[in-house]
Amino acid sequence: MTRDVIFTRRRFLVGAGAATAALATGAVLGHWTDVLSGAHGPSQTASPGSGPLVLVTLYGGNDGLNTVIPYQDPNYLKLRPNLGYQPDQVLPLADGLGFNPQLKGLHALWGAGTLAVLRGVGYPNPVLSHFEGMDIWQTANPTDGSGPGWLGKWLDEYSDDPMRALSVGTTLPPVLRGEKSAATAITSTRLSLPGDATLQGAYAALQAPGSDRVGLAAAVATSGADLLNAKGQLDKLAASATTPSTPAGTASGPATLTEQMAVVAELIKAGAPTQVYQVSLSSFDTHAGEKPNQEKLLADLDSAFSSFFSGLKGVKAAQGVVVMTYSEFGRRPAENASGGTDHGTAAPLFVAGPKVKGGQFYGDEPSLTSLDPNGNLLHNIDFRSVYATVLDKVVGADPEKVLGGSFPTLPFI
């Protein structure tokens, strides 16, 4: 009878055994707390010029048709007599499509060739439930959205560093939770531990590896040691930052997407070894009174992108940064009677960054006339193809290993 191994040897060695591993290799013989607090530095960096990936989660189901607007398709205003935008209101792109008037910054990035639009992204047999749709997007499991997050699976395969993936916010979304590893959640560029120096010292001592700790007991200590490691690395980055600033460091985390992305920009500038960041914006569930509500949200998104990229102009560590949006679904093409739209399916995604082959579309625009039985758009890019592309080109991971299948990559990077 053999029991399943419930944590990996790699994680055990690097985490619980960080100190012993360092000692065994004859590395600098510092005090073990130095090792745990990150004095050993990042163990591996992404290949030059690739990454980090900044994943922008749009909760609630963003209305794709009023984001990237098919203003020259006569069916658009037929479906949306009240909610539709007139041709002179949109920011024109190409192919009869234009951006929502709030997306001026994104329009400029498109013009500069650093923002691409992936059209009609979705998956087969789409579900119209928020929670299940978001689970599906976050796990890359279109059957039922169960299992670890897709980036969690990447962490399971590759991560040995709690800084490898960071999520800005108080809780960790499932996308960054694997079976053995998980990202670290931060609310500012620093992590703070409760208590005074004595208590913090005792807490650090509690995470030390020891011969009395094996199996899960060692794994419990490892999670604490990883926390101290991440804290140590963040402290160091903050200390070495040329412009010491702590954007929006409230206990509940940065309030706006702009502030969240400012935290990410600070860390990139400071040289964090992080390969994936996650930020989010909520309230896209516009069943009623959609126009003003979605415009406000898109304006938030637009200003966050603009300040993020202008702040990182010329920053070497940001040369490979790729920002990607996604939402659990798009919305119903036909407007409803409440000035809003109901749950839909396929939607456009934005991908932006210096290395992105922008100013162009990928995938075809979904038809407004051949809809599914619920009156929703049919997808033409499988979302796992988008994931496979960023895993391959941005994160530097084997997409097949992470996604458990082969999906054609797209040429947007």
Add this chain to the structure above:
Amino acid sequence: MVSQNRSDVALLYRRAGFGLRSDELDRLSTGSYEAAVDGLIAGLGGAADPGSAHIPEPTLTLPVRPKKGDLTALKAFNKAITADTQSLQAWWMNKMITTSTPLRERLTLFWHGHFATAVSKVRYPKLMYLQNQLFRTAGSGSFETLMQAVAKDGAMMVWLDTITDKKAHPNENFGREMMELFTLGLGNYTQNDVVAAGEGFTGWTYNTTADRYVFQRAQHDYATKTYLGQTGDWNGNDIVSIAVTNPASPRFVLSKLWSHFAYPVSPAEQVVTDLLDAYGTGMSVSAALKAIFLHPDFRSDTTRSGLVKQPVEYLAGAARTLGLDSTLQPLSSSGTTQGTAGAGTAGGKTKVKPVALSALATTLGQTLFNPPNVGGWGQNTYWLDTVTALRRFEVALILAERGDISPVSSVPSAERLDAAANFLGVDGWGLTTRSALAQVADRPSELVALALSSPEYVIA
């Protein structure tokens, strides 16, 4: 040194309940381990629960879904759902803390994870309550009876879309998950079986006014179906029966039970084989539980180091020990709680802002009545990450500050480490933990918080 019997009884109650206070452990460990098992098993099914008898049933406002497009009504509806869910969480947390039938509450928690149904989609808190009561009353009898009842349970029927399963548009969701997650496990059925199951449940729906399952004859597909190798005019009842009597089912269900109470196993392992006779053709859950607790492996080192406490059991157990209710107010001497979550009134003994224990569980990643997806919560390393480590430490500081830690604070510093182990029901501290705790031996509250964060306590 803790005696073997005391250690075994403590382990049993950590796994089959929410831990024991040291006075309870003193009393129970004078008897045999087997007697302790019998005591827990006797509390299953319809047994009275004097410990939590004083806890009122949750007050639910029963919000009604507003007409489409009424944004103001929708906001009020969402708020009411949140409030009702908080009432449910506080009610169940208080039951777990005060119950004298801990295995029944623990088994209810197991089924909640097994049949993972979330209010986020169901959006009908009363249905969540009814499902929870179903687990409590029917959770220890025949698994087949339970599975049949769950298939007709309103929350489940909304959660996995049975209510939309009609002849013209069969919905495969419930049929597929019933086989994959509830009865058989992956690899024991095909997509054809999923289709057949979906057809079998056509016409099943639920009346939320009368709170009962309804069969709509006109929506049912009476065609002959082949399901798991058997051909006939199967209805949903037959689909459930055929699934639970499939040879793969007992191993699947028993491996889930063993994994929850002892340590993670796959259905093929020997310990699962060892439980088959007890489960039997009657699919007796209580007999299986008894066989688990009496199995020699249950008291092995593998079991002792085999599970991390999930946040709800961590918090309910700590609250029991520290004498706190679900709002972190002191439990009174009679064991009654002062008010419920969100109320924040009553008692008024302290000015401390009420914090719901269930909200702390959420910060630790586990929200009652809202599992993350149909697969439920994970185990072990699922609960071990940097954020959870930080939140656990923060939560432990709050618990230790609010709770009654006099058994630790009233003894001299030199005795506090051992007092803390005894107080928290831990057999003892390893050398590493001991040296860390010693650094705060003169600060009892922080000592207890640190002890609550130690691997020894976090392991179930």
